[in-house]
Amino acid sequence: xxxxxxxxxIGAGSLVGGGFVLGVAGVAFAPGRHGxxxxxxxxxxxxxxxxxxxxxxxxxxxxxHCEMGQGSQTGLAMMAAEEMEADWDRVRIEEAPALDAYxxxxxLRAFTGDAMPAxxxxxxxxxxxxxxxxxxxxxxxxxxxxxxxxxxxRVAGAAAREMLLAAAAERFGVPAxxxxxxxxxxxxxxxxxxAGFGGLAKAAAAIPAPADPxxxxxxxxxxxxxxxxxxxIPPKVDGSxxxxxxxxxxxxxxxxxxxxxxEGGRLVSVDPAPAKAMxxxxxxxxxxxxxxxxxxxxxxxxxxxxxxxxxxxDAGHGGVSSATIFAAFDEALGDAPEMPAEAAKVVTAxxxxxxxxxxxMEPMACTARVEGDRAEVWAGTQDPLNxxxxxxxxxxxxxxxxxxxxLMLGGGYGRRLPFCFDYVDxxxxxxxxxxxxxxxxxxxxxxxxQHDYYRxxxxxxxxxxxxxxGRPLAVAAHYAGGGDGESLFMPYSIPDQRFDGRRAxxxxxxxxxxxxxxxxxxxFKESFIDEMAHAAGRxxxxxRRNLMGGHPRFRAALDRAAEMAHWGSPLPEREGRxxxxxxxxxxxxxxxxxxxxxxxxxxxxxxxxxxxDCGDVVNPDSAAAQIEGGVxxxxxxxxxxxxxxxxxRVVESNFNxxxxxxxxxAPDVRVEFIRSDHRPGGLGExxxxxxxxxxxxAVFAATGIRVRDLPxxxxxxxAPI
Amino acid sequence: MPIALTVNGxxxxxxxxxxxxxxxxxxxxLGLTGTKFGCGIAACGACTVHLDSRAVRTCTLPVSAAxxxxxxxxxxxxxxxxxxxxxxxxxxxQVPQCGYCQSGMIMAVSALLAQRPDPNDAQIDAAVxxxxxxxxxxxxxxxxxxxxxxxxxxxxxx
Ligand code: FES
Ligand code: FES
Numbered sequence: 001x002x003x004x005x006x007x008x009x010i011g012a013g014s015l016v017g018g019g020f021v022l023g024v025a026g027v028a029f030a031p032g033r034h035g036x037x038x039x040x041x042x043x044x045x046x047x048x049x050x051x052x053x054x055x056x057x058x059x060x061x062x063x064x065h066c067e068m069g070q071g072s073q074t075g076l077a078m079m080a081a082e083e084m085e086a087d088w089d090r091v092r093i094e095e096a097p098a099l100d101a102y103x104x105x106x107x108l109r110a111f112t113g114d115a116m117p118a119x120x121x122x123x124x125x126x127x128x129x130x131x132x133x134x135x136x137x138x139x140x141x142x143x144x145x146x147x148x149x150x151x152x153x154r155v156a157g158a159a160a161r162e163m164l165l166a167a168a169a170e171r172f173g174v175p176a177x178x179x180x181x182x183x184x185x186x187x188x189x190x191x192x193x194x195a196g197f198g199g200l201a202k203a204a205a206a207i208p209a210p211a212d213p214x215x216x217x218x219x220x221x222x223x224x225x226x227x228x229x230x231x232x233i234p235p236k237v238d239g240s241x242x243x244x245x246x247x248x249x250x251x252x253x254x255x256x257x258x259x260x261x262x263e264g265g266r267l268v269s270v271d272p273a274p275a276k277a278m279x280x281x282x283x284x285x286x287x288x289x290x291x292x293x294x295x296x297x298x299x300x301x302x303x304x305x306x307x308x309x310x311x312x313x314d315a316g317h318g319g320v321s322s323a324t325i326f327a328a329f330d331e332a333l334g335d336a337p338e339m340p341a342e343a344a345k346v347v348t349a350x351x352x353x354x355x356x357x358x359x360x361m362e363p364m365a366c367t368a369r370v371e372g373d374r375a376e377v378w379a380g381t382q383d384p385l386n387x388x389x390x391x392x393x394x395x396x397x398x399x400x401x402x403x404x405x406x407l408m409l410g411g412g413y414g415r416r417l418p419f420c421f422d423y424v425d426x427x428x429x430x431x432x433x434x435x436x437x438x439x440x441x442x443x444x445x446x447x448x449x450q451h452d453y454y455r456x457x458x459x460x461x462x463x464x465x466x467x468x469x470g471r472p473l474a475v476a477a478h479y480a481g482g483g484d485g486e487s488l489f490m491p492y493s494i495p496d497q498r499f500d501g502r503r504a505x506x507x508x509x510x511x512x513x514x515x516x517x518x519x520x521x522x523x524f525k526e527s528f529i530d531e532m533a534h535a536a537g538r539x540x541x542x543x544r545r546n547l548m549g550g551h552p553r554f555r556a557a558l559d560r561a562a563e564m565a566h567w568g569s570p571l572p573e574r575e576g577r578x579x580x581x582x583x584x585x586x587x588x589x590x591x592x593x594x595x596x597x598x599x600x601x602x603x604x605x606x607x608x609x610x611x612x613d614c615g616d617v618v619n620p621d622s623a624a625a626q627i628e629g630g631v632x633x634x635x636x637x638x639x640x641x642x643x644x645x646x647x648x649r650v651v652e653s654n655f656n657x658x659x660x661x662x663x664x665x666a667p668d669v670r671v672e673f674i675r676s677d678h679r680p681g682g683l684g685e686x687x688x689x690x691x692x693x694x695x696x697x698a699v700f701a702a703t704g705i706r707v708r709d710l711p712x713x714x715x716x717x718x719a720p721i
Numbered sequence: 722m723p724i725a726l727t728v729n730g731x732x733x734x735x736x737x738x739x740x741x742x743x744x745x746x747x748x749x750x751l752g753l754t755g756t757k758f759g760c761g762i763a764a765c766g767a768c769t770v771h772l773d774s775r776a777v778r779t780c781t782l783p784v785s786a787a788x789x790x791x792x793x794x795x796x797x798x799x800x801x802x803x804x805x806x807x808x809x810x811x812x813x814x815q816v817p818q819c820g821y822c823q824s825g826m827i828m829a830v831s832a833l834l835a836q837r838p839d840p841n842d843a844q845i846d847a848a849v850x851x852x853x854x855x856x857x858x859x860x861x862x863x864x865x866x867x868x869x870x871x872x873x874x875x876x877x878x879x
Contacts, residue, residue: 070818230815232820233812233815233817236820237804237808237811237827238755238795238796239756239794239795239796239824240755242754246748246754297737297750299741299742299749300738358854360819360854361757361822361852361853361854361855362757362759362821408820409819410820410821411819445759445760622815628857629818630856632856654762655765655852656762656764662846662849662850663845663846663850663851663861663862664850666856666862
């Protein structure tokens with residue numbers, strides 16, 4: 001067994017049966033020091049690992065991120081396999097279990113906006129590590145799977161390659177630097193000796209792990225930058241993949257839940273009798289803010305739940321509505337920002353966006369079994385470690401009394417991130433009431449739409465000033481509903497830029513929604529720059545472009561999107577193109593939307609062209625899919641998405657009133673990547689922010705009507721008679 | 722009350738209330754979890770199966786209404802170990818993202834193609850009204866056209 005040292009973060013050892021195991025962590029730990037015991041420690045050699053090589057020549061890569069359909073597991077495995085010179089056809093992927101050892105320190109670094117972590121062997125960021133442990137985080141979110149963890153994966157692959165090379169050199173009796181690795185074989189050309197990874201695995205396990213293995217020159221990549229089919233897809237076409245909601249145990253009971261409709265409200269009373277009289281019902285479980293029916297089948301639980309008439313209080317929020325929330329925003333924003341006295345022209349505009357639900361297609365689900373002082377939990381989460389501590393908190397347990405198995409997610413988009421585990425909290429509380437029977441809680445769609453951690457509603461008051469030549473002198477905004485450096489950033493050289501956040505708190509529960517604050521501010525800022533272009537009498541693409549001298553990456557993306565969409569070519573009446581560009585999660589995305597507005601005012605988006613600079617692209621086809629998905633997700637929000645509040649509670653309840661776009665409204669989406677050696681940026685989120693402004697800017701081009709309040713369908717866009 | 726169902730070519734007898742939606746019988750009684758729950762109000766298509774080769778949403782369909790009909794779920798779309806043309810195309814075009822909606826999507830598309838081997842875009846839009854939150858529509862359309870084109874090349878129709 002190789003030693004885990006506090007400096008190297010790389011450990012290696014042998015597997016039972018002659019295999020080789022290598023682990024790299026972005027953190028410092030020694031076996032046992034943090035109580036790290038993997039569930040399959042016996043098979044995996046007692047280490048928590050990222051890569052194993054077995055005598056059958058297969059390389060198995062453990063990926064410390066859950067798969068939400070972004071292809072992150074495949075992408076991360078490609079990064080490791082590339083450095084390792086593994087044969088991609090003989091690579092398997094496994095998801096790491098929820099254990100502290102995988103706490104991903106790098107995610108936090110990426111969130112704090114630091115540069116790429118320094119090589120693991122050289123610089124140790126104890127601060128980030130302690131933070132990661134503090135939060136118990138193992139999150140997949142913020143498009144960070146490839147940004148942060150990828151570096152660790154590369155180092156793991158490179159270390160494994162170096163050790164296999166050293167083992168081969170010893171066997172061949174030649175210097176290691178004369179040997180070459182390719183397609184899971186080490187070859188010494190001159191002496192014509194070669195050996196497969198599997199045959200070398202045992203010997204490699206005895207080589208000391210290098211602390212600082214060299215990484216490949218990107219020009220020599222053979223796996224990355226080529227499109228590889230995703231590992232997770234085949235089981236998704238034949239129904240065999242198991243999501244959290246599909247999990248089942250012998251003797252398992254089923255629970256349906258009704259939750260206090262107003263956030264913060266409590267269950268006042270409920271008469272359990274009508275439910276208890278129904279077939280198959282085992283129990284009516286009263287919780288602080290909810291009531292659950294547990295039955296021998298889910299349908300029976302739901303039917304019985306519908307027979308109950310629970311009464312809740314409204315926590316004093318009964319008077320809150322969307323109107324009162326926006327009125328408070330309006331007041332908090334105050335006067336429009338002041339503009340310089342020398343301005344020849346001043347432009348002002350207010351923008352609003354509503355709350356939005358994530359509405360993952362898989363409703364929240366959690367299976368739990370509580371037995372004495374131990375609990376087991378099965379759920380799909382974007383952060384198994386945090387979900388585990390939420391479960392432990394609900395049961396008054398220590399985290400290590402809870403074992404959490406993370407299952408495939410039927411969509412995340414930020415809904416299943418740290419501190420968004422109300423479904424786990426409810427699930428374990430219900431299971432505790434039914435102990436020791438295992439209970440699966442499945443949320444209804446109504447539960448899901450009405451009890452989300454919503455994309456914050458927001459409002460923004462912009463002002464801009466132009467000089468007599470139409471050059472912008474100043475741009476400033478007051479905003480309510482949140483904002484940060486990245487979301488407020490404008491890539492335009494405008495000398496005077498001011499942003500001022502105002503607070504107007506409300507009780508609606510909020511969270512991170514695909515692209516976080518960028519979906520609101522992307523719309524605000526890219527709408528406003530369009531309005532300034534119009535006020536200056538300039539073409540909105542050229543106006544932006546002329547201000548981008550200091551930001552060549554933005555300019556290149558903007559140019560490419562304009563080219564792809566044949567910007568400027570003539571269009572029929574009531575059709576138009578709109579352009580927008582935004583950076584989020586380290587990736588720059590420019591989009592041109594082409595819309596047609598019917599005389600009745602119906603908007604049809606014909607196509608969206610997206611030019612993306614996300615740095616080095618690991619898996620191009622899967623990257624394109626993420627951008628396509630982001631465009632559709634953002635378009636749903638822009639066209640029809642709205643969660644509204646009345647009487648303190650969410651009005652919408654299911655897909656009949658919280659609508660989504662479907663095939664008929666989905667435009668063709670074309671994606672191109674700009675060749676770039678910058679470090680990989682995110683892909684899951686950055687497709688979203690430019691969509692809404694690209695479409696509303698196009699609607700303006702088509703009709704002369706400026707949509708400043710989303711969703712678009714609220715605005716009358718019919719042709720004047 | 723026992724109800725006899727024909728699921729993926731096999732006769733299965735289930736003992737459930739006759740108003741139980743077919744969806745929950747498939748998932749919870751028969752363990753065929755490939756058919757998904759998304760909304761429960763026939764609004765999303767996640768629960769789509771074939772009932773006598775028509776695409777039907779099962780979350781609002783009482784199990785009693787399926788008695789005597791032939792039910793095909795995603796698990797039975799192709800014979801054991803093989804893949805249906807739609808499933809092949811879904812892998813070729815890398816359609817699924819999270820995948821949760823895709824059983825229903827594939828069942829809707831395969832029913833459409835059985836009726837119309839070469840649908841135009843308007844026919845696709847009318848027949849495939851499933852929700853996909855991951856936004857795979859672009860590839861769904863591409864994959865449907867690819868299947869139709871493949872069929873043409875093989876001279877099966879058109
Ligand atoms: S679950 Fe049946 S249509 Fe949505
Ligand atoms: S692939 Fe995720 S909902 Fe369609």
